[in-house]
Amino acid sequence: MIKISLNKIASYKNPIIIDSDKKINLIYGLNGTGKSTISNFLLKPNDPLFKHCSIQGLENTSELLVYNTTFVDDTFYLSEEISGIFSLSKINKDSIKRINEINKQLLTVNTERLKLNEELTKNHENISKITNDTREKVWKIKTEFTGGDRVLDYCFESLKKKENLLHYLESIKKPDIKPLKSIEAIKNEIEAINGSNAKPYELLHSQNLSINNIENNPIFLKTIIGNKNSSISNLIEKLGNSDWVKNGLKYLPSETSFNTIECPFCQEKTITENLVKSIKDFFDKNFQSDIDNLNSLEEAYINEATKIISWESYKENPFAKDNEKDLLLNLNEIIQIVEKNKIKIQEKIKSPGNSIELLKSTAKIEEFNLKIKTINEKIFNHNLKLSKLDESLENLKVEFWNLMRWEYDQTIDHYFSQIKTYKNEETKIKEKNTSIENKITELNSELKDEQSKTVNIQEAIDSINSGLINLGIDSFRIEFFRDNLYRLTRNENSEKTFQTLSEGEKMIISFLYFVELCKGKKSTSSLVTKKIIIIDDPISSLSHIYVFNIGQMIKKYFTNPNSEFEQIFILTHSLYFFYELTFMKKDDREKYQNLYRLIKNDHGTQIRPLGYSEIQNDYQTYWEIVKDPIQKPALVANCMRNIIDYFFGFIEKQELNNVFQIPELQDVKYQAFNRYINRESHSLAQNIYDFKEFDYNLFCEALRLVFEKTGYINHYNKMIN
8 A cells, every 4th residue: 555645736735645554545625626736746756846745655566557637638639649558368378377377476475575675674663763762862961061061062063963973972992991080070171271261380389398407417316415524513414404504604693703692593692603613614615516506407497497388379279279188288297397396496405405306397298299299290281281272172072982982881882782683684684585586586577478478459459449339439449550559540530539539538538548558558568566546537527428437437447346456546526426436335435445535725735534424414515605605706616516516417317418408597697607517627716717707696596597497496495595
């Protein structure tokens, strides 16, 4: 079964789809609703006019056969020569038997091919599904990391479509180990070199203090005491406080000879000249040298301590700021050691006899400087990246996508695995399909050979002429011309015969030819096995006698459920003809037929299912339109014609021309009514608008006369009231 889509052509302003699962499809629509557009598209689907339309479901052995005015013009008007139709002669029974066998085999292998194509389609659908699902999953990368601060937006240049992003991600080799940098770290680096505040930074200074030798000077461990040969040395050692004694000397007079004086400590007159001399002898030159050394070391240590770089000098640098806690802790430890050592040195100077050990700052300073070195490496790299900005951004982009490839590895791995499975299945299906295609080619080749032994074009000639005779037409016929061509001839003339025929005769001969074309083949080598038939308004120019005959032919060859054709579409503007072709039995309709209605409004042509019960309702609708004087003239006149068509041609089986022979209708005021209602063309709407002869009251009056003078005034009154 085929699926027809029409859009942006003629009255089809919006897409409409005809997707029928039934063999027989009847489409009803008033003139101008778009029937001819459907048939013309199916006649010439590759015409650029129909670039927005499509047909699905056709196979290599399918053929669309369309009967419409374009087909008639192309076949009969443009040339005196008519293409011959090839029929299978029944004389060569062996060939006919083999042809039937081949066709059965072709049906089997074509069914197998169709099944394989369905499997292939399903396989492609599976590939599309897993691909689309994976695209959606990895698209989350873009939705998560673009917009907002826009730091990573440049990583998605040329990746603005889902298929591009997936293709790019799957092209990246998975890293051997998990990338070390986090998304936040990568963003920070990008921001640092490409943000609004991006700039180069100076390297940080390390702590360069020359205090290691001071802190390790052995003098601090030395017990500094005076001359042991002094008479008072034992007493001072016993007191264990030579510093206290030495400090007391400054309170004694500087004279070298004096009587007994007061002690600066106890305030008693106990200090003699000899005692003072003994005390001074105790504090000799060695003692004083050590004290001077301690003072020098203290001065040097304090001087070096001033060289400690404070945190204020570091904190403005963002790289130091990032390590503030660690650096500040380390720096405070250095400062604390130095401050404690300063106190210890002062204590040593005050009490040189005490042995002390200074705290060691070297390890902490080296630890701090190592951190500064690490930070300086980052600053150096930062400045280098700034100097090579494009290269740096590209490297960070690579790092970002390597991280994404790692994090989405499970998704990509599953995708690769599924695609590989489906591709393997596809290869197997194609291998089977190739084998079947070879078999089909072999069978088709044999079929051509067998057909060449038995086909002829005379049987179609005989059948067409027999059809003309059966319809009572013997004034013209079709005959063999030359080179597998036909032509129409009259008894007295064989030139341009088709143009001399009446509209009804043209329709009859063209339709008989079309029937034979559907039954036969266009060439001896034709391999068509599935024919889709489209018949567009075959009764538009016929008297009702011929309408009946055409209807019978359509029923015999086309709407018969057992016909050889794959699918049939019949379009008509005639309600009673539509009704005539509709199966009476509900079970048959539901099994074999789909009924449709074409309607046209401001939104263009639309197609809708048509219920069997609605056919009679349409006749009533025509009357409702006729009763409304504000309806468009073309629509009212068209409905009047359909009313007369339906009632007199279908219900009463009367010849329409006889209806218009009523004397009362010959009045000149009814001429417009007669011309438009008793027409032999589709041109009603155009005529109404061109000549502006439509008078609503006169048309209604004439319609009443038709029913009154034919004896159906009661029916008229019932419908009009």
